[in-house]
Amino acid sequence: MRLIKSSLILFLGILVLSLTSAFEPIKNQYVSPEHIYITKDNGTIYIGLSTFSGVAVFDIANEKITRIISMPGAVSGVVLDEKENILYAGSRNNRDQIYVYDLINGKEEASISIAYGIEELVISNNNRLLFAANKFTNNISVIDLENQKEISRIEVVREPVALSVSPDEKMLAVANLLPVQSAMDKYISANVSLIEIENRTVVKNVVLPNGSFALKDILFSNDGKFIYVTHLIGRFNVLTSQIEKGWINTNAISIIDVKTQELYTTVLLDDIYKGAANPCGLEISEDNKQLFVAVSGTHELFVIDREAMHSKIEKSKENSKISQSVEEVSVAKENVKVFQKFSAIKQMEVLFEDIPNELGFLASVRKRVQLTGKGPSRIISTKNKVYVTSYFSDGVECVDLNSFEIQFIPIGNKDVLLSEVRFGELLFHDAGNCFQHWQSCASCHPGNGRVDGLNWDLLNDGIGNPKNTKSLLYSHATPPTMISGIREDGETCVRAGFKYIQFFDASEEYSKAVDSYLKSLRPVPSPYLTNGELSSSAKKGKLVFEERKCNQCHSGNYYTDLQKYEMGVKGRYDKQNVWDTPTLIEVWRTAPYLHNGEYEDLDGVFKQGKHGLQEFVSDIDLKNLTEYLLSL
């Protein structure tokens, strides 16, 4: 019997082994691994494949992908229930569905319908609740795990993309990708929404430093004292004449004090001579000592000594006190004393108030680990290792925290020659093609070539006239480009972007690839559509659109006649008043509006801006017109 038992174990072992070794990297399709979940025993990792219908399962002990769980479509967030028997995966294709997969029976059980645009999932086991960040409806779905039904939606700010539940499971923190306000405002910031789970209300939208946008990931510290959030700070008040010294975009982690629900400070990830473009995934080690950041634009993992970072921040508060005390010392006016030293603060000491602008602040407390793949996205960690999904390289990077050796585990076929579109997508996101790696195209055009909500002063039409970032959707199909129409076409823009914004002389091969990628962009169906159709209000709005002759300029398939027009009142900084007619497709996600982003919504465009509507329009007509436009 014992022999049989042992033979059986051996047989099963061989079977498992053979099954394990049976996994072959997926060919002929990009898998783009993104979200990641690790089981409580640190035994298995589930990886959401964002361009392949499946979830990859990674066995930590054997450091192998064991299988791909097939899903009805590509996947965004992944999470397991408390007993880790059920896998929930957000759908990328049908963005209002959560796939429910029974890991015991090995089959898809059901799907849960929620709001639209699902980006990330987190679970609160104590509360038996599942939360989904709905990027395109600007809300959070709350799903009751007992009956697997959406029970409420919590409205947040704009494009929620990442979620984190506090260790005591009382609070949910939400990272909103973009600000929602006029780009002419003096202070612009995307927010972190703090939600009390018990009563499902937003208790605070925490404002980050001026210019904060592109929030990507959010995480509570293990002691629940701080929330960390990755984002960019656009230095949008100065012109884009230079990139070094953090002159355009800087890359940051904001730290929120959970007790006060206020921003504690923001630290820059960039070094003085080397940027850390587009930070994404965050993770904290089990012992709370290390903070990990996936820097997607420079393909790096940052390993930050979290405690040392906090000590350095606290030390800077002392520096600020000393510096203030020194300032009170009266100025020595006697010549002989002129050259006495005057400050107790060394020139390199950091003052607390300067931290959000201080490049290289982390240099002494972090290690930059260059990964082998491209486009690191999300991170999880075990005691000795960190696992990073590698979006463009279709695999997982396993970084040993002692030796910093990296093992790349392919899910897709890493070595396959990239298609021109995929190569272009990589270049668009790759800050390796930027002088000193400060930013990539995706920095100002996050969300696949869309908008950042900020005004920028580019040098192409003079200095001192900042204009709002345009979405690149259909930019090649609707020449000329830039809202000023200063560039002939999308192709010219791509080449100028490399040269003047990234300070990089790109080869024609690179530029063509980015052209192809941008041309491949397709609109996301509007969340304002009902079952893919215009709502009745939108249908009425379509008539207003036609009656009011909006379609004279916004004509054709792309809702633009490709012409420039003089447009009423000149803005505060404008040096011209003739603007190119933009496409209206996806106008639901391109706020703020008009060339200088003056209006945070279409109501403002029509009511205050009187855009195209000089004559009286009834409120109901305006409501319907807006509904129609938002449905495009």
Added chain:
Amino acid sequence: MNSLHHKILYLFLPLILLLYSCENSASDTGVISKLSITEFDEVVFVTRKMPKDGHWYANFGYYAWDQNNKLFEEGSSLCKLNIKTDKLEVLFKDDKGTFRDPQLHYDGKKILFSYRKGGEEHFHLYETDTEGSFLKQLTSGSFSDIEPTYLPDDDIIFVSTRCDCWVNCWSTQVATLHRCKSDGSEIIKLSSNIEHDNTPWVLSNGQIAYTRWEYVDRSQVHFHHLWVMNPDGSRQTVLYGNQTSVFENPGSCLLIDAKPVPWSNDTILATYSPGHGQREHAGYPVLISLSNGPDDLEAMKFVNKKKDKGEKVYDPVAINRDLLMASRERALVLINNVGVEKSIFKLPKDFIGGKQIIFEPRPVVARKREPIVSSHLNAEKEYGTVILQNVYEGRNMSGIEKGTISDILVLETLRKPVNFTGGNEPLSYTGSFTMEKIIGKIPVHEDGSAHFNLPANTPFLFIALDEKGSAVQKMKSFTSVVPGEVVSCIGCHEKRSLAPTNYGQIPIAMTKDAVFPEPIKNIPSVIDFPRDIQPILDRNCVGCHNPEKRKGGILLTGDRGPVYSHSYFNLMAHFQVNDGLNHPYPLNKPGMVGDMYSKIIKKIESGHGNVDLEEDEIQMIRYWINSGALYSGTYAALGTGILGLMTNNDPDQTPVENKEWKKATSVIKQNCRSCHNELMKDIVSEDNLTWWRSRVDVSSGNTDVKRYKEAIRFSRHIIYNLNQPEKSTLLLAPLAKEAGGYGLCKTGKTNSSVFKTTLDKDYVVLLNAVTNSSEYLNSIKRFDMDGFVVRPDYFREMKKYGIIDENTLIKDVNPYKTDSIYWSEGNKKYNN
């Protein structure tokens, strides 16, 4: 091989491996072996003799005062060594020539180097291959081209005397960064420095690291640290150092030859050459981490961690994380990561005639090209644009209320066409070595922003002025723009590591068009003290401060002493002017350098002696102080019109080598020294104060204030009056009042004046000596005297630069006009 052999091999394999690893790892254990080097087998280096001049930069060209006195040595070679086999190949040798600065191409096959052919004057760039099978000359002309390196686009960056200027505190030529095509054509000037820029290397991000030496209202021997620029010359920014505090601890140094290391993108290897730098860059290898910015002292680590840092080496290069290679005299040495050294090769003592030293060892190895930084240069423009975000931001701007600063004054720090000494005379009394040209003013908007254009390739510095025209803060460094460059800065002395703040709206200046500096009305661009300031003193001050009244013991007349006028010397020596001295502090509290707290301005403003100056007179004095408070307004003054002229650092004794002065010296010794000790000697001796830094010494506490005050009272600069010898304090102080003297010096017993009448024979001796000096000055002429003729060396160099044409006679040269053409033409030469 049979199986037994296999078994034996396996048996001993671990042992063999162990032994091998011990022998071949250059680890912390201190074991070093050249066999461990896997990166390359061959090394290229040059051999040459040690140059005679002690300065790090003075190893080409000639001394200004003697064109035939050359700085280079003769006899040199370019060699290749196989470090594994010790096989030495002499690729080229020249008994009368000099080789220097070899650099390998990215392919590891070509060698670029600088070579002065035997019998020729100048170094030019050459190429060969690692076999020495050809010799291709790339550059030519009457310039020295040195320190070349390849750029990733195959162009060459190098250091050249094509900048046509001379060291501000020595008698040798300056060389700065230039760039050319791979065949030596299309040479353009990259740096606008008026001092040396040296040792360019391409950093891993494609930028150029180099050493910039600058003074700019600081000191001449402290600031030669590391800078960085884009390969088109734009974005010249500090890389590491340039703030004194950084180097207080290990002491002043030259940081030079900074180059990337193979294992890190943000660490560089440089040579720390102590003090003002050593001959041929002798020093200690330092690894500098750049990630904490230019001011972090901790970022610089000596490779040899011993306190004495070991013996100095030349030209270290990093092989890998564990090993550096450098040279020391005839040896090639390896140094490991804990500073343990091993000599791996020694040149024969009599190698090509002997006295040969190994320099610039470079591994023969291919390497990766760095990225090419996109150039935004627009050659059609003659200017670049600067955007200042907020002048109130920056170190040492706190306490300045918003709205205080109304303008930015733009000054140009002026290149020197020639120079003869290590001192500051006669340009200033222990102050600046360099003249500054007033370019004009730029309006500052209420938010502290400014937007302006500057002529390209010209070294500028800025002063933040308040409404009165007073200097709130002075930039003690220079900046420049290349054509079409748009460069931005945050504020004044901003911390290098700070990104710009989002204040909530774009700077006002950005919404306005860029302006060119507006020239200042009624103020000459270069202020000349005798011409522009003395008449103001004559009108307002000399009524009291003349030799007759001598109120407060102060003379402000324009009468000439041996180097300066009495008024100039007194204003400077008595600290009436905050000129910035010659002091190594880079940052000052607002107002500390310039007119704002200058005592002379305070005296004028408070109505001292009931003076009531016209506004334009006050402005002239403010601009004079703010542009460096110099004596002469022409560089033709250098090495002329001085008694006790320094040639290099030795005073010329000619003015006292005559019977009048022999007698006078003995009279001084007998009559004056009993009271005034060693203070007085003769008209060429510098009064017991350091001749080039007396004011620095007293202001920094190195000289006792009392002693200093005594010394300047009896200084040769004030006691001899060469315009009116009989009005010399030397004569008036011991002369009885009744005889027209001051009656100050009494003899011990009778308490009567030393000289009762002007007939006293000792009085006559002294008068004769001063008269003799007065005649001497009349014969040699100072720049502000009628009949002044420029020095032949000035004439020679200006002709060489093409500023003076061949037909012009030396007596017809107008120094002010010639200087002016030289400055404007010089900045345009070799421009993009």
